[in-house]
Amino acid sequence: MPGPGPGLGDQPGAEPPSRFRTFFNDPRWALAMVRATVLEAAHPTIGAALIDNSTFVAHPWRRLRNTFLSMQRMAAVDEAVRDREAARLNRMHARLTGTDPKNRPYDAMDPGARAWVVATLFESSVTMCRMSGQPLEQDFMEGLYAEFRAMLASMGDEPGHLPDTLPEFWQYYDRVVAEELENTEAMRIILYRLFDHLPAPPLLSGLPTLWATGRAVAGPAFGAIAVASLPEPFRRRAGLPEMPGAHTLMQGAYVAIGLTRFLPESWIRPENIIDVLSMAPDSDDPRARTMAALQARMKRAGALLRLITPVPAQPEPAGRATSATASARRQEAEEFFRQVLDQTGNGSLDWPDLAAMARELASRLDLDEAEETRLYNAFADWWRELQTALDADGDGSISAQEYADAAPTLAGPALIRVAEVLFDVTDRNGDQCIDAGEYRTLFRTAFHRDSTGPAGTTYTRSAFVKEFLAFMSGRRRTTPFDPLLAEA
Incomplete structure (x- = not known):
């Protein structure tokens, strides 16, 4: 893990984040982001806003790409880019208001909810390192926390919604987990439904059987890993079942994914990975042509299998052709x-x-x-x-x-x-x-x-x-x- 970098103050316009950017190309960040999203969705205000306004159910890949792009902008070296993105996020959140299923009003500009979003990102970053056997040094952790507080300040939120010091933060975090989080519908969808129905990214849309098979295996595993990584007090209170061996699976996943950081950087950069997945099959990018060639071979293999075991055609009932159009x-x-x-x-x-x-x-x-x-x-x-x-x-x-x-x-x-x-x-x-x-x-x-x-x-x-x-x-x-x- 990189050592402590330059410090960052708590005010807008301070030195751009440096520690936070070190996580962007860490493959473990994918697991940390899922965990942070689950904790965000368990907050009543955030969960209600997600259910009513978010596209994460119908368009998860697009939401992933846009979220990552927003984080990149908020951590950009150029202060103007950060300020412009903060203003855009504020305008977007200001439009998200309504009433949750318990008839409680929600507002995405609620300072407590916005502070919790930042808190989950910081805490999940710390947790991913600890779970994979590389706990952060105290100095680095304190500097990272200062960067996250500065990110919240750049959004225009008044100081105080996140505690000033790291020891105070852990007390705040434990209190929110114990007293405010709920078993919301948005959280249940992320844990149990999103992976089960996750559509194939554009480049793999021509391989539905292969995608469905892989999803059937990976979906429950990702759900079990996410549940096992949540704070124990919240798991008990929310009644989230933990599969036998899930904790071992979770730690193994963090360690195994962490080993991929030794691969060439161009292979594991998130924007490159999502770039390939979201690429249209007919793109002129050489990577798309390679994937298209693999798809064509697999389709030919599938066609050969269907020839070997043909399915007899069913006769069309009389009168059906009339209403077919x-x-x-x-x-x-x-x-x-x-x-x-x-x-x-x-x-x-x-x-x-x-x-x-x-x-x-x-x-x-x-x-x-x-x-x-x-x-x-x-x-x-x-x-x-x-x-x-x-x-x-x-x-x-x-x-x-x-x-x-x-x-x-x-x-x-x-x-x-x-x-x-x-x-x-x-x-x-x-x-x-x-x-x-x-x-x-x-x-x-x-x-x-x-x-x-x-x-x-x-x-x-x-x-x-x-x-x-x-x-x-x-x-x-x-x-x-x-x-x-x-x-x-």
């Missing part, structure tokens, strides 16, 4: 509803789903406050238009059935306005044309924000609006908007 159209509409419109994965279309789309687009384009507000307002107008057109029972949300019954009415004036605003904020130089660089900024499939788009890629306003409307009305799913808003 209508059934197929309805099925396509419901699939579009699940993959694109229901961003939060709760089975219905609500304002948080459209807000999640606006949030994803604003984050990709790194919009300033005025542009971001303009985009959110356009999506809010579209939501009101959708409610008027599709909410047949007046319950304030739109079901998949309601959408499938009236899908063509999606392309109304408000949706056209969303397309026009999106074009305006993407067209950074204002030349009324989206060039190759602007195209890639919006439609990139991974981390690279400064690369150029395909040669000759341009969009006029009319072409952009036409393609956006064709996608959002479910009429065409081969546009660049499909991986942008439908990818998991």
